[in-house]
Each structure stands twice: as C-alpha cells, then as structure tokens.
Amino acid sequence: xxxxxxxYETIRIEKGTSxxxxxxxxxxxxxxxxxxxxxxxxxxxxxxxxxIIAPYSYEEQDLIYGPQSPNKEHIMGTDDLxxxxxxxxxxxxxxxxxxxxxxTIVSLIIGVLYGSIAGFLGGRTDNIMMRIVDIIxxxxxxxxxxxxxxxxxxxxxxxxxxxxxxxxxxxxxxIRGQVLSLKEKEFVLAAKSMGVSKGSIILRHxxxxxxxxxxxxxxLTIPTVILEESFLSFLGLGVQPPMSSWGLLITDGAQVMxxxxxxxxxxxxxxxxxxxxxxxxxxxxxxxxxxKAKKD
Amino acid sequence: xNILEVKNLKNYFHTRDGIVKAVDDVSFHVAKGETLxxxxxxxxxxxVTHLAYLGLLPxxxxxxxxxxxxxxxxxxxxxxxxxxxxxxxxxxxxxxxxPMTSLNPFLSIKTQLMETILTHTxxxxxxxxxxxxxxxxxxxxxxxxxxxxxxxxxxxGGMRQRVMIAMALLNNPELLIAxxxxxxxxxxxxxxVLELIDNLKKQKGMSVILITxxxxxxxxxxxxxxxxxxxxxxxxxxxxxxxxxPKHPYTKALLQSVPRxxxxxxxxxxxxxxxxxxxxKPPTGCRFHPRCPEKIDKCDKEEPQLKEVGNCKVxxxxx
Numbered sequence: 001x002x003x004x005x006x007x008y009e010t011i012r013i014e015k016g017t018s019x020x021x022x023x024x025x026x027x028x029x030x031x032x033x034x035x036x037x038x039x040x041x042x043x044x045x046x047x048x049x050x051x052i053i054a055p056y057s058y059e060e061q062d063l064i065y066g067p068q069s070p071n072k073e074h075i076m077g078t079d080d081l082x083x084x085x086x087x088x089x090x091x092x093x094x095x096x097x098x099x100x101x102x103x104t105i106v107s108l109i110i111g112v113l114y115g116s117i118a119g120f121l122g123g124r125t126d127n128i129m130m131r132i133v134d135i136i137x138x139x140x141x142x143x144x145x146x147x148x149x150x151x152x153x154x155x156x157x158x159x160x161x162x163x164x165x166x167x168x169x170x171x172x173x174x175i176r177g178q179v180l181s182l183k184e185k186e187f188v189l190a191a192k193s194m195g196v197s198k199g200s201i202i203l204r205h206x207x208x209x210x211x212x213x214x215x216x217x218x219x220l221t222i223p224t225v226i227l228e229e230s231f232l233s234f235l236g237l238g239v240q241p242p243m244s245s246w247g248l249l250i251t252d253g254a255q256v257m258x259x260x261x262x263x264x265x266x267x268x269x270x271x272x273x274x275x276x277x278x279x280x281x282x283x284x285x286x287x288x289x290x291x292k293a294k295k296d
Numbered sequence: 297x298n299i300l301e302v303k304n305l306k307n308y309f310h311t312r313d314g315i316v317k318a319v320d321d322v323s324f325h326v327a328k329g330e331t332l333x334x335x336x337x338x339x340x341x342x343x344v345t346h347l348a349y350l351g352l353l354p355x356x357x358x359x360x361x362x363x364x365x366x367x368x369x370x371x372x373x374x375x376x377x378x379x380x381x382x383x384x385x386x387x388x389x390x391x392x393x394x395p396m397t398s399l400n401p402f403l404s405i406k407t408q409l410m411e412t413i414l415t416h417t418x419x420x421x422x423x424x425x426x427x428x429x430x431x432x433x434x435x436x437x438x439x440x441x442x443x444x445x446x447x448x449x450x451x452x453g454g455m456r457q458r459v460m461i462a463m464a465l466l467n468n469p470e471l472l473i474a475x476x477x478x479x480x481x482x483x484x485x486x487x488x489v490l491e492l493i494d495n496l497k498k499q500k501g502m503s504v505i506l507i508t509x510x511x512x513x514x515x516x517x518x519x520x521x522x523x524x525x526x527x528x529x530x531x532x533x534x535x536x537x538x539x540x541x542p543k544h545p546y547t548k549a550l551l552q553s554v555p556r557x558x559x560x561x562x563x564x565x566x567x568x569x570x571x572x573x574x575x576x577k578p579p580t581g582c583r584f585h586p587r588c589p590e591k592i593d594k595c596d597k598e599e600p601q602l603k604e605v606g607n608c609k610v611x612x613x614x615x
Contacts, residue, residue, distance in 0.1 A: 186397040192352055194385030194412045194463065208402040
C-alpha cells in the first residue's frame, strides 16, 4: 500500500474542477451566449464610463434647430427639448442597469433565504410560509410597489428595494422546490450525521446546489425589472426628469413616434439588444449548468 | 463496559396508510472496542434503528414511541437536539451506503472535511486543514495534500468511500456506525474498505456497528451478530455461533442462501420463499411464520419473545 502511495505521489494531480468551472467551460463554447456576454460587457462599460465618454451633459439643450434627426454633432439626434439623445441613452442606461441588477440582487437575497428555509423546514412551517407567498402573489404587484414607493418616499434606492420586494416571490418558489428535492439527498443526511447545524446545511450545502436555477432565473428577472422601472417612471414614481432611464426615453419617444421616429428607435433598439443578450446568456447558462451535460 | 445500551426501542412511522412499525421492541448493546454486526434483508429496520436514536429521521412521520437509549451513560432520547447534534460526528459517527451521493457535489473534499472538524472543535483553519490531510493519509489516499483539493466527481467510488471514512473518523469517535459501507462498491474494493475499517478500529479502540445484508461481510469482522427481521431482533449470538450453530429458522435460511465455496456441485442455491411483510400490517404471531419452513401451530397465534438459549438469544417458539 505505502509503496503504491509513494509512486502515486510523483504523479501530478490537476487542480480540482468544480461544477462551476465546468459550466464556465461549456459556456465558452456557446457562441450565442458569448455574443450576449460581449454586448452586455460593452453596454456595462459604456454605462460605467458615461461621464467620460458622453459628448454632452444630459440636460444640455440645443434649441436652435429644435429636435434634430441624427447628424454629425448628434449621432442619434436630439429630443424635442434639444438634448443629445446618445448622451441621454448613456445616462439612462446607468439607471436602467442599476435598477435591473440591484433590484434583482434584493429579490435574490429575499427569495433564496425565504424559499430555502421554507423548503428545508418543511411541514407546517413550509405551508404557512408558502401561503403567505400565494397571498402576496394575488395582490396586483404594481399596486404594491406604488404603495411601497409612496410610503418610503420617491428616491432611486427605494425603487430598487420596492421592485426587489415584489420580484422575490417566484424566486422563493423555485428555490423551495429545489431544496425540497435536495434535502432528501444522502449528502444532507451525511452532513446531519456529522453534526452540521441547520443553518450551515442550508447555507453551505443546499443553496450552492440550487445555484443553476438561481442564476438562470436572475438573468430573466433583470429584464423584467428594467421594464417595470420604465412603467413606474411613466407614472412619475421612478426616475425624475431631467434624469432619464431607457423606459422613460422610450415612453417619451413613443408619443412623437410619427414625427421624430429616431427618438423611439434608438432607445428601443438598445433596450431590446440588452434584453436579448440577457436572454441568450440565461439560456447559455441553463445549458452550461445542467450537470447531465458532458464536458465536451 | 457497554458504550451503547438500547432497551425496548420502538420507532413507528405514522403514515396515511397506517402505523408502520419499523422498529418494534429492539434491545441490544455494544461493548467498548467491540464490533457488532446487524444483519437483515432490505426493510428489516436495521438502518432505521440507528437513525432513530441519533435523531436523523424526519419527524413527523417518524416517532420514537418508547424505549431507552444510553450512550456512555447519557440518555440519547431525552437529550435536547443541540446536544445530540454535538454528539453526532464527534462521539458517534456514521458512514453511509452510497459514497456517490453522500458527498456534496458542489464542495471540495477539503471544505467538507474541514467543516466536520470546525463544527465540533475550536481550532484554527490551518490546524483543521492539517488534520484533514492526516485523515486522508490514514485511510490510504495517495497524494493526500493534492487530492484534498478535488471535488467528489473526480474520485472513484472506493476513493469516495475512503473520504467518507476519513470524515467519520476525523473527530476520533467512540462509536462508528457503518451503514452498508461496501454495498455500492465492487468486490475488490469491498475487501480493502472493510480491512481499513477493521484496522482503524483496532488503532483507535473504538466500537463499530456494521449494518449489512451481506453475511460474507460480517463473518470476518464482527464479534457478535444481531439478525433482524421485520423490525424485530430474531437472533443474537457471537459470530462463531451464528455461523456454526444458527438457531432461528430465518438465520438458517439466510445462511443457506449465501453461495459458498464448499457447496457440492449441482446443488441449487436455496432462497427464502415469499417477501418481507408489510410493516403496516405485520402477520400475527411470529412475523416470520408465513415464510418459515419449520412453522408449528402456535407460530401464527403467539408472538415469541427473545429468550436466552445457551450462549445465544433467540426469538422463536421452537426453543
């Protein structure tokens, strides 16, 4: 035994590859997902660097010619108040992406904790917790967001929280379902038999195993939240002018679509491109995280 | 001295189809440094007995109806859940049947080994890491300091079972419960794993409960054997007596259904006719009587009690 062991020691052993690393490897082979990722990277960088790359300020007006179609000075034209549309799309992107990502993170945290606790404890606790979710589900959720916004005050951070606070419901249901099946797995019994506490079992053993559906559903939540934000902004509860978001730009543009089509075409295409990319990435991740898929 | 004393343990499952008496009046003990074999076919309650007093069965539907379980003098059944949790993996460890599913696929071996140590002892992560590597070396895993970085799917079945054993032994338990530790492994690896358990047991002076349905496994390793059928103990005797002078018809039938090197050519291997009973509606009298070749009149009327016959304990009307 020991001589064999010694021989083995000379063999170089590659560093372990986790399921996540495998998933990344598979994701790299998915062209559509890669395309989505690069588009998202470009848009995210542009949003981060907006103050540097924006040619104008978002409230600077060029009123001499009124609304201008795309030209040399304003590559995407200007809006009816003479503000540079490209600049406004850049600034709007910062808001939209921030709302999308932060509200999704809020929904992720609430949903994952709530769902995994309900699923793990099971029985009556689970029943009560999930009936609460059902009740909240049955409320018209926009109404719910509006109430939250009115109570908490209109500012952008409350918007994240309010949107996140209504988006966690589906996430908690998904995670609960995952945990219900995962907790019957032997490794959970093994962990229990080793004396690992309930909290550690949920946080270290169950949640990581539910990572796949969690990531995928998040990529689908981001577009939903971006669209909801534009609806709230339209109602005057979201972003306040002169600041803008993609949703708001589209709403403004849609009103004058027949006369100044570029005002809706540009923001709408950028939003569509982002949502499409997110869906491609989500789709790619779903395939990549499928443990049944082979590493080839 | 007895490290574990189980007296009249009853654990029932309250299901929609009625009460399933999975463990019905089971009493046994384990002495310090002893290896106890628990044998029985699937569904005989051999695993459930041990899961029950460790608090590892979901309740509801499972419920301990009555009985007494003492581990090193401490009452396990009336202990609060937190103290019981601290006992598990520390003083009492378990190894499970299927090493393929007993390790968390998302965490490296290192994380899982260290978790076991850090749950029970207050030492630095570095020390826990060192102890984990030592644990792996102890179970004969080559290049342990590199292997410890691996994830479960990168190891073979035998390796994973070794990791499980290492994990169970990290905190130097007094009692190791091995629940069919070799069932999922192929025969060549089985021998190695069993030998490993035996060596470590001798090294550390701990007691072992070996649960299995494979008589070949218990033959070489155990000091004493309990034969279980339908949630009850049918026979308890030293390993030597079980194999040489089996008393209960069920034990005899079990032994005859194992292929042996010395069976004469042409003889058919015996099998026990029928199926284990539905424990929600167990047969009246002796639970084995519908399948028993030596059935007498009172078998289906009166339930036999476990009584001493010579050096053994048997629950059968024939004695």
